[in-house]
Amino acid sequence: xxxxxxxxxxxxxxxxxxxxxxxxxxxxxxxxxxxxxxxxxxxxxxxxxxxxxxxxxxxxxxxxxxxxxxxxxxxxxxxxxxxxxxxxxxxxxxxxxxxxxxxxxxxxxxxxxxxxxxxxxxxxxxxxxxxxxxxxxxxxxxxxxxxxxxxxxxxxxxxxxxxxxxxxxxxxxxxxxxxxxxxxxxxxxxxxxxxxxxxxxxxxxxxxxxxxxxxxxxxxxxxxxxxxxxxxxxxxxxxxxxxxxxxxxxxxxxxxxxxxxxxxxxxxxxxxxxxxxxxxxxxxxxxxxxxxxxxxxxxxxxxxxxxxxxxxxxxxxxxxxxxxxxxxxxxxxxxxxxxxxxxxxxxxxxxxxxxxxxxxxxxxxxxxxxxxxxxxxxxxxxxxxxxxxxxxxxxxxxxxxxxxxxxxxxxxxxxxxxxxxxxxxxx
Amino acid sequence: xxxxxxxxxxxxxxxxxxxxxxxxxxxxxxxxxxxxxxxxxxxxxxxxxxxxxxxxxxxxxxxxxxxxxxxxxxxxxxxxxxxxxxxxxxxxxxxxxxxxxxxxxxxxxxxxxxxxxxxxxxxxxxxxxxxxxxxxxxxxxxxxxxxxxxxxxxxxxxxxxxxxxxxxxxxxxxxxxxxxxxxxxxxxxxxxxxxxxxxxxxxxxxxxxxxxxxxxxxxxxxxxxxxxxxxxxxxxxxxxxxxxxxxxxxxxxxxxxxxxxxxxxxxxxxxxxxxxxxxxxxxxxxxxxxxxxxxxxxxxxxxxxxxxxxxxxxxxxxxxxxxxxxxxxxxxxxxxxxxxxxxxxxxxxxxxxxxxxxxxxxxxx
Numbered sequence: 001x002x003x004x005x006x007x008x009x010x011x012x013x014x015x016x017x018x019x020x021x022x023x024x025x026x027x028x029x030x031x032x033x034x035x036x037x038x039x040x041x042x043x044x045x046x047x048x049x050x051x052x053x054x055x056x057x058x059x060x061x062x063x064x065x066x067x068x069x070x071x072x073x074x075x076x077x078x079x080x081x082x083x084x085x086x087x088x089x090x091x092x093x094x095x096x097x098x099x100x101x102x103x104x105x106x107x108x109x110x111x112x113x114x115x116x117x118x119x120x121x122x123x124x125x126x127x128x129x130x131x132x133x134x135x136x137x138x139x140x141x142x143x144x145x146x147x148x149x150x151x152x153x154x155x156x157x158x159x160x161x162x163x164x165x166x167x168x169x170x171x172x173x174x175x176x177x178x179x180x181x182x183x184x185x186x187x188x189x190x191x192x193x194x195x196x197x198x199x200x201x202x203x204x205x206x207x208x209x210x211x212x213x214x215x216x217x218x219x220x221x222x223x224x225x226x227x228x229x230x231x232x233x234x235x236x237x238x239x240x241x242x243x244x245x246x247x248x249x250x251x252x253x254x255x256x257x258x259x260x261x262x263x264x265x266x267x268x269x270x271x272x273x274x275x276x277x278x279x280x281x282x283x284x285x286x287x288x289x290x291x292x293x294x295x296x297x298x299x300x301x302x303x304x305x306x307x308x309x310x311x312x313x314x315x316x317x318x319x320x321x322x323x324x325x326x327x328x329x330x331x332x333x334x335x336x337x338x339x340x341x342x343x344x345x346x347x348x349x350x351x352x353x354x355x356x357x358x359x360x361x362x363x364x365x366x367x368x369x370x371x372x373x374x375x376x377x378x379x380x381x382x383x384x385x386x387x388x389x390x391x392x393x394x395x396x397x398x399x400x401x402x403x404x405x406x407x408x409x410x411x412x413x414x415x416x417x418x419x420x421x422x423x424x425x426x427x
Numbered sequence: 428x429x430x431x432x433x434x435x436x437x438x439x440x441x442x443x444x445x446x447x448x449x450x451x452x453x454x455x456x457x458x459x460x461x462x463x464x465x466x467x468x469x470x471x472x473x474x475x476x477x478x479x480x481x482x483x484x485x486x487x488x489x490x491x492x493x494x495x496x497x498x499x500x501x502x503x504x505x506x507x508x509x510x511x512x513x514x515x516x517x518x519x520x521x522x523x524x525x526x527x528x529x530x531x532x533x534x535x536x537x538x539x540x541x542x543x544x545x546x547x548x549x550x551x552x553x554x555x556x557x558x559x560x561x562x563x564x565x566x567x568x569x570x571x572x573x574x575x576x577x578x579x580x581x582x583x584x585x586x587x588x589x590x591x592x593x594x595x596x597x598x599x600x601x602x603x604x605x606x607x608x609x610x611x612x613x614x615x616x617x618x619x620x621x622x623x624x625x626x627x628x629x630x631x632x633x634x635x636x637x638x639x640x641x642x643x644x645x646x647x648x649x650x651x652x653x654x655x656x657x658x659x660x661x662x663x664x665x666x667x668x669x670x671x672x673x674x675x676x677x678x679x680x681x682x683x684x685x686x687x688x689x690x691x692x693x694x695x696x697x698x699x700x701x702x703x704x705x706x707x708x709x710x711x712x713x714x715x716x717x718x719x720x721x722x723x724x725x726x727x728x729x730x731x732x733x734x735x736x737x738x739x740x741x742x743x744x745x746x747x748x749x750x751x752x753x754x755x756x757x758x759x760x761x762x763x764x765x766x767x768x769x770x771x772x773x774x775x776x777x778x779x780x781x782x783x784x785x786x787x788x789x790x791x792x
Contacts, residue, residue: 041551041574041576044551044552044574044575045551045552045574048552048573048596377693377694377695378694378695378697379694379695379696379697380660380661380697381696381697381698381699381717381718381763381764382660382698382699382717382763382764383763383764383765386765387638387660392595392612392613393612393613393638395598395612395638395640395660396699396761396762396763397467397514397553397555397762398573398596399762399765399766400486400512400762400766401511401512401530401553403766404486404511404512404530405530
C-alpha cells in the first residue's frame, strides 16, 4: 500500500461511511485522492456513462445496470452525502422494479431495498411494506436485516419472531439464517445471564476502583444514571469483542433494555403470535428526516429586555486591559486539509422545504396514478421515461449522442454484431 | 415529379389521392444542399460582413456555409467536418471566423478566408455551446460542456484562460456583452458578468418546472442586455428580467407549442421548445418547437403575433439575420421520441422566410 494512500485514509476516516461488505481499498484511495485534487471529471464521466447505459440498455436484465451503478456510487463517494446522489439513486432503483415480480426475490434487488430502508428514518416500516409486497420474503438477507433492526431497538422478541417466520417461509440460504439466529440467541442469553449477576456485583464493590467502559455509577442521593445507548453495529460487535467489562456494560444496557423489553413484551403479547399479512396499499410515509425539518422557532422563552437600571449584564465584556500572553509556537497546528472545493457550491446549498414529500410517499404516488382535478388533461409529446429513467435527467441530445457513441464503438470493433453490453466499467 | 427512382413519387402518382406535402406548408424558400442529418444550430453572419452568410451545424458531423443572395437564392460555399455531431456554431464579430462545438469534445475555429479549421478548445465531454466574447480588454471563446464546466479560451493558446465549475451539465447558453447566461441540467440557471473578466453574477431559481432547453438574451431600449427568455421541454417560455422594477409583475411565463388548447375533451399535447431567437431590430421573439411550428411573440405587449402551419417534422433551430429581414428555421428530427422514431432516409430542410413585416411589435392600446 502506498504511503500516500495510507495518509489519505487516515486523515478522514471518521467521514467515511462503512459499507457492510467492506470497501475496496484501491477504490477508496482513488476516490479520496480525486476529492483532494478537486478534479471530479473522471467521476463525472463514469456517472454519465452509467446514466447513458441505463437508457440505451436493451437486454433482459436491466437490474444489472442499476446494481453496478449503486455499487460504484458507494465506492466512489465514501462520505456519502448529497454529492453522491445515492439516496435518489436507491429510491429510483427501488421504484423502477416494484411492479416487476421477477425481481422481487432477486438477491441484488433485495439488497438495494435493504440499503434504501436503512437510509431512511423508519426501516421497520419499510421492511413491513416489503413483506406485504412479497419483496425479499425468500431471501435470508431480508430477514437478517429486519431482525437486526428490531434488536437495535431493543425488541429481541420481535427479532426472534422474524427468524421464526423466515424458517417457516423457507427463505434461502438456510444455513445463513441458522447462523445469524444462533448468534442472536447467544447475545440474548448473555444479556440475561449478566442481568442475573448484576445485583451481586454492586454489593460487593468496596474499593472505588476505576473501571473503564462501564456504566457511570451514581453519586450521592440521586439514583439517576446516565444510560449508555449503544446503537447499530456497535452493539453486536461490542458484546463479542470485549469480554472483560461486558457484563457490567451490557448490564446497564440490559437494565435499560429490560425495562423497554418488558413493555414490549406486554405489547407483543397483545399482537397475534403469527404476524398476519397486513394489507398495505402503499408504503408508509416515513417521518421527516432531520435535515428536512422546516426552520421553526427554537423555543418560546423570551429574553426579558432589561432597562438601563437593570442589573443583568447583557453586553459583551469589554476588552481586558492587559495583553494576553501568546505562546510561541514552533510549528503551525496541523490542520486536516480542507476537502471542500471552493468552486463547488453544492455543499451547503439552500434547501427548499419539501412539503413532507418523502421517498415512501413518492412510491405511494407511483402506485396510484395522480388524478387530475378536472382541468385540461395534458400529455407530454416526448419520451419522458427515457429522459427521466436514471438518477439524473437527460436531454434529447444526450440520448442521441449516446446512441451515436455506441454506433461508433460497434463500428470500430470491426462490425461485429454485438449487443450493447456494459461499458466495461469496474463493478 | 418523376415516377421512377423515388418511392414516394411512385406512390403518390400511382394512386390518385393528392398527398399534401407538408414538408413546407409555409411555402418558404428552401436552402439548397441541406445537411444529411438533423440540423442542430443555425447562425447568420454579423453586420460587419456585407451580405448574408448562413452557417448550419448538423448531426452528420459537418458544418456548412451558404451565401444568401438578395433574390433569395442560396449558394453553398464551404464545409468543414468534426469527428462527432456538431452541437453549436457562432461567428466572430468581424465575420472572419466561425466557431463550432461538437460531441467530439472539441471546438474549432474556422477561418473562412483560408477555409482552414483548427482546434481551439478541449473538454472531457461533448461541448454543447460555443460563444464569442468581445470585451474592450479581451476577446475569447466561451464553451459550455456536459462535463459541468464553462471554459474560456484565448484562441492562440491550448489551455483555457479560465475554467468555471457548473452545478450541472450545460444545456444552453447565450452571450450579449457584458452578460452571459447558462441554463443547466436539473433546472440550474446562472448569470455571469463579463466585464474585466468573466465571473459568476447570480444564481437564479428557475422560473420553469421542467427541463431547460433553450435560452436567449434580450436587450432594453438602450441596447443593453436586460434579461433572457428561457424555453423548457414542456411547451413553456419564461421571460425573466435581471433587475426589474417589479419582479412579480415584470417576469412572466407563457405557454406555447401546444395543441388544441381550448378543447378539453382530448388531452392537450405539449411539445418541447427547441430554440428561441430575438429579432435584432424589433425586440420581438421567435420560438420553434417539437410540434413542427414556429411562432412569433411580442413580449412587451404579451401577445402572440403569429403561429405557422404545422410542418411534418420538428423544427430544431432558428436564427435571424443581422438586420432582421430574414428568418431561418430548420426542419429535422430532434430525437424527442427517442431512436425508434428516427428515419435516416427522411430529408432535412432549412427554410428562409421574409421577417420584415411579421415581427413588428403589436402597438399597445
